[in-house]
Amino acid sequence: MAPETPFPGDPDDSREAIMRATYCALKRYGYAGLSIQRIADEADLSKSTFYHHYDDKRDLLTSFVDFILEEFTRVFSLEAGDDPETNLRTFVRLILDPTTAQKISEDSPTTTVLGTYVELRAQAVQDEAIREKFTEVDRGFEQQIADIVAEGVDAGVFRDVDPEQTATFVSTLVAGQTFRQSTRDDDPSAAVLAAFDDYVQESLLRTDA
């Protein structure tokens, strides 16, 4: 296990090496302090290598968002099993459980990956290209949740709910907690997770089975 990043093994290619360096630079300097030079230093690569792959810092960061989503999907696929109920809870906990979040952000509470995500995503209010990217990211994320819910409905574990609507609801909750925990002094995630468990119990699980 590399102690520097949560990514196992060696990077497969220069894109992955750059993405890992971006992760390390974000962790060290935060969003405001991030520069191509600092990422290049982390990766021991030249700035020209970066500009071969990416137009600018914004282009690199939107690609980083894709990379994090791919990593999340990879980790989730390792954890996922046959039970839709467990899968849904695991999916949400991989993002919201504070012990998982702490693993990522042990160095500094203000330069976490979640915080960076919030800072980058807030640029979407004014920036059309970033808005387009996060719309796409959200949809990929929601599709994964909708698939889990649809599987649960088909298996008779969940009620006959609308998978897309349920996925939108759960995604919104996850986005809200991400937004809030990066911008508050405290961390209300325990209450959110407990309430989410109640929601699954009361609103999703079939009780007549």
Place this chain on the structure above:
Amino acid sequence: MAPETPFPGDPDDSREAIMRATYCALKRYGYAGLSIQRIADEADLSKSTFYHHYDDKRDLLTSFVDFILEEFTRVFSLEAGDDPETNLRTFVRLILDPTTAQKISEDSPTTTVLGTYVELRAQAVQDEAIREKFTEVDRGFEQQIADIVAEGVDAGVFRDVDPEQTATFVSTLVAGQTFRQSTRDDDPSAAVLAAFDDYVQESLLRTDA
């Protein structure tokens, strides 16, 4: 009705005049383009009047967040009745219903008050004073929801849920939708509101009454 702002009547004092001018300047220029000079121009006041009341732009904006919360509480108190179920739905819709949001942001989709809120709140990732302010704002907001839920539990309309935990859940959902709708191309609020209604029905309302 003043056509310029959603605030009825004339401002009571210079603080309220400044807050209204801040609202208009945000609507016109967005967060990035906001300056004390522009707010002063909107309010027809001198910059020195501003610095009599506020230390800097950040101080003014955190005060603006308080003002918006007060306005929200005022509007909600006008709409609220005796029925906790209706009150909870009204509270959430006052923020999330797209027709209400459009009323505020008819001029430009990128300079909405919700978008400004997201941009300002994202500063909290790096800024301790802003983080403290939003923690306080969240708590005031959650307390209002907890009071409605507690009233519903007492009246036997809602199940014997924990009002604080329920308030955290609902606040997180509202924060998530605010964050998402300001940073996406589309607006998934219809699906979120439909899912919220199902949540109230399935998880909150007593069915054995």
